[in-house]
Amino acid sequence: MIRFKTKALASAALAFAFAGGVALAQETAEQPKPPRETWSFGGMTGGFDKAQLQRGFQVYKEVCSSCHPMTIPFRTLSQPGGPEFTEDQVKALAASYQVTSPEPNEKGEIFKRPGTPADNFPRPDGYPNDQAAAATFGKAPPDMNLLAKARKYERGFPWFVFDALPGLQYQEMGADYIHAILNGYTHPDDLQWNLYYPGHKIAMPQPISDGAVEYKDGTPKTLDNYSKDIAAFLSWVAEPNLNERRRMGLGVMIFMFVLAGLLYFTKKRVWEKAH
Amino acid sequence: MSGPSTYVPKSAIGRWFESRLPVMGLMHSSFVSFPVPRNLNYMWTFGAILSFMLIAQIITGVVLAMHYIPSATEAFTSINDNIMRDVNYGWLIRYMHTNGASLFFLACYFHMLRGLYYGSYKAPRELLWIIGVVIYLLMVGTAFLGYVLPWGSMSFAGATVITSLVTAIPVVGVPIAHWLWGGFAIGGPTLTRFFSLHYLLPFVIAAMVGLHVWAVHVTGQNNPDGVEVQNAERDTVPFTPYATIKDLFAVAVWFILYAWLIFFIPNYLLDADNYNIANPLVTPAHVVPEWYLLPFYAILRAIPNKLMGVIALLASIVVLAFIPWLDRNPVKSAKYRPAYRLFFWVFVAICIGLGWIGSQEPNDTMSLVARILTAGYFGFFLVIMPVLSFTEKTKPVPVSIADAVLAKKPAAAA
Numbered sequence: 109m110i111r112f113k114t115k116a117l118a119s120a121a122l123a124f125a126f127a128g129g130v131a132l133a134q135e136t137a138e139q140p141k142p143p144r145e146t147w148s149f150g151g152m153t154g155g156f157d158k159a160q161l162q163r164g165f166q167v168y169k170e171v172c173s174s175c176h177p178m179t180i181p182f183r184t185l186s187q188p189g190g191p192e193f194t195e196d197q198v199k200a201l202a203a204s205y206q207v208t209s210p211e212p213n214e215k216g217e218i219f220k221r222p223g224t225p226a227d228n229f230p231r232p233d234g235y236p237n238d239q240a241a242a243a244t245f246g247k248a249p250p251d252m253n254l255l256a257k258a259r260k261y262e263r264g265f266p267w268f269v270f271d272a273l274p275g276l277q278y279q280e281m282g283a284d285y286i287h288a289i290l291n292g293y294t295h296p297d298d299l300q301w302n303l304y305y306p307g308h309k310i311a312m313p314q315p316i317s318d319g320a321v322e323y324k325d326g327t328p329k330t331l332d333n334y335s336k337d338i339a340a341f342l343s344w345v346a347e348p349n350l351n352e353r354r355r356m357g358l359g360v361m362i363f364m365f366v367l368a369g370l371l372y373f374t375k376k377r378v379w380e381k382a383h
Numbered sequence: 384m385s386g387p388s389t390y391v392p393k394s395a396i397g398r399w400f401e402s403r404l405p406v407m408g409l410m411h412s413s414f415v416s417f418p419v420p421r422n423l424n425y426m427w428t429f430g431a432i433l434s435f436m437l438i439a440q441i442i443t444g445v446v447l448a449m450h451y452i453p454s455a456t457e458a459f460t461s462i463n464d465n466i467m468r469d470v471n472y473g474w475l476i477r478y479m480h481t482n483g484a485s486l487f488f489l490a491c492y493f494h495m496l497r498g499l500y501y502g503s504y505k506a507p508r509e510l511l512w513i514i515g516v517v518i519y520l521l522m523v524g525t526a527f528l529g530y531v532l533p534w535g536s537m538s539f540a541g542a543t544v545i546t547s548l549v550t551a552i553p554v555v556g557v558p559i560a561h562w563l564w565g566g567f568a569i570g571g572p573t574l575t576r577f578f579s580l581h582y583l584l585p586f587v588i589a590a591m592v593g594l595h596v597w598a599v600h601v602t603g604q605n606n607p608d609g610v611e612v613q614n615a616e617r618d619t620v621p622f623t624p625y626a627t628i629k630d631l632f633a634v635a636v637w638f639i640l641y642a643w644l645i646f647f648i649p650n651y652l653l654d655a656d657n658y659n660i661a662n663p664l665v666t667p668a669h670v671v672p673e674w675y676l677l678p679f680y681a682i683l684r685a686i687p688n689k690l691m692g693v694i695a696l697l698a699s700i701v702v703l704a705f706i707p708w709l710d711r712n713p714v715k716s717a718k719y720r721p722a723y724r725l726f727f728w729v730f731v732a733i734c735i736g737l738g739w740i741g742s743q744e745p746n747d748t749m750s751l752v753a754r755i756l757t758a759g760y761f762g763f764f765l766v767i768m769p770v771l772s773f774t775e776k777t778k779p780v781p782v783s784i785a786d787a788v789l790a791k792k793p794a795a796a797a
Contacts, residue, residue: 258658357646
């Protein structure tokens with residue numbers, strides 16, 4: 109008797125839990141999700157495309173950098189796994205910026221000097237601090253050094269489960285989000301309306317459109333290309349060790365699978381004697 | 384269980400040492416000759432996995448502390464600019480530590496549910512179980528403190544939500560909150576003390592783990608059939624090589640999962656909002672704890688009254704310490720308790736359901752389901768366990784461990 113009752117009760121509770129879960133999962137806003145693009149740095153073995161990062165840097169330098177700070181040292185631009193500019197290029201690039209020296213000179217004055225590869229990119233000229241930027245735009249343009257990792261969108265059940273699985277894994281939501289935002293200015297009469305921005309009201313007016321940046325390698329000068337290249341570049345800025353991480357990970361995986369296999373057969377051998 | 388050590392050192396130096404400090408003998412009786420029930424399944428490898436995770440967390444944590452700066456202005460950049468970009472393999476150590484916390488909890492949940500399923504909390508292992516609950520509480524505390532250290536916006540929001548819980552206490556609540564914060568709001572002093580405690584607690588955990596291991600070596604391990612060892616010769620095998628090699632294999636498999644997280648999806652379990660620096664003026668749109676604390680967060684939010692919510696939150700963990708006396712059924716293993724087994728799986732589903740709700744924005748339907756599931760969570764311990772103690776019709780339990788093992792393979796003996 110008790111058996112029957114407990115079984116019925118338990119199944120009822122389970123059914124209720126599932127029904128509840130499904131009802132809750134269906135509750136999504138009309139906010140469209142960023143479309144999923146293909147990225148060279150996606151998947152299990154992907155890595156950054158040097159040419160794309162160089163184009164992305166150009167977009168940052170000519171467009172984004174007028175408002176957005178990006179606190180990374182110049183020298184990282186020549187590191188392996190990144191845009192891999194030559195050291196001379198980086199030196200020349202750094203020297204083209206005026207940076208504020210962290211130490212005063214012998215007269216005790218804070219002074220500006222040409223940058224060196226060890227310096228960080230300086231803040232945009234017009235906005236020496238976040239408050240100044242916020243006073244102009246209503247909201248300070250975020251630092252781009254971690255932007256690609258600091259932005260995500262809800263994947264919801266069951267997709268977030270698949271996103272973790274080998275072969276299906278999806279970690280490029282930040283890049284997709286940035287790409288979508290740049291393509292989301294679909295109301296020509298309202299430059300601060302964005303299809304993909306939560307709530308649609310975005311502080312950043314449309315920053316870039318077709319033809320705004322002169323690519324030197326013949327890549328078509330379209331908004332789609334600009335937004336993909338800048339999203340890829342910002343993904344590298346946020347995760348500069350991705351290429352090395354994947355490479356090391358593959359080695360670790362192969363080693364561990366062999367080790368686990370050997371341990372398994374050793375275990376079998378040892379336990380044979382016990383039964 | 385272990386009895387007096389039969390360890391005899393082979394070398395003269397070993398004998399000299401052993402007669403003055405029998406450390407090697409202790410090691411030998413604990414990890415070599417210690418009798419292990421021969422019917423243990425892979426759920427019994429989580430002790431070794433958890434030891435591995437604790438050591439991994441302490442080593443990576445000590446290295447991170449060499450580069451981390453516990454200051455409200457520099458904490459965020461010391462991690463995200465210095466450790467993640469400039470320190471040699473800093474990204475690796477940092478991803479090991481953050482994902483290690485998640486896998487530590489995952490292994491801990493397997494370990495706890497195994498104990499719950501096979502009745503490992505019952506006599507004579509009540510103290511062993513209670514020490515485990517204490518370790519779990521310490522782990523929750525350590526994880527919470529550690530989550531604040533990156534000083535991202537979710538760190539700040541989490542610290543605000545959790546430390547503000549004490550303000551629910553009448554009269555003294557607010558002064559206690561100020562005392563915890565080291566000021567009138569969360570700020571630099573809060574961060575430095577959290578760092579200090581985050582460095583301290585893992586060693587307290589290690590000490591408690593020592594007691595936990597000591598206790599299990601006194602009572603011996605429980606096993607899937609839940610019958611005690613009667614004849615060491617027939618029912619057990621020596622820890623080395625049998626348990627050692629099995630544990631090693633299990634740790635290697637666990638490490639594959641760990642490496643997958645570290646190298647391929649390192650930010651999967653992290654909150655994107657925590658890559659934005661803490662700003663007291665900007666609260667994240669959606670404050671959520673890490674996945675391993677979501678069920679408790681759901682219980683906290685399910686109760687409309689703040690003080691009662693805090694009490695429910697504490698009770699949801701503390702109740703675990705009492706289950707050796709809530710479940711009085713003499714049969715240990717759920718293998719021989721069909722009704723308990725069913726409710727066990729319902730309980731697991733409830734915990735997952737609560738976790739899901741904890742991750743969602745609260746609304747009316749959600750709160751209602753959260754309340755029902757909270758009632759189910761406590762109902763499992765406070766109603767189902769006592770009721771099944773006396774009413775459940777259990778299946779016949781094997782006479783001994785050896786009988787249980789032999790029953791599984793009838794043809795082999797003939």
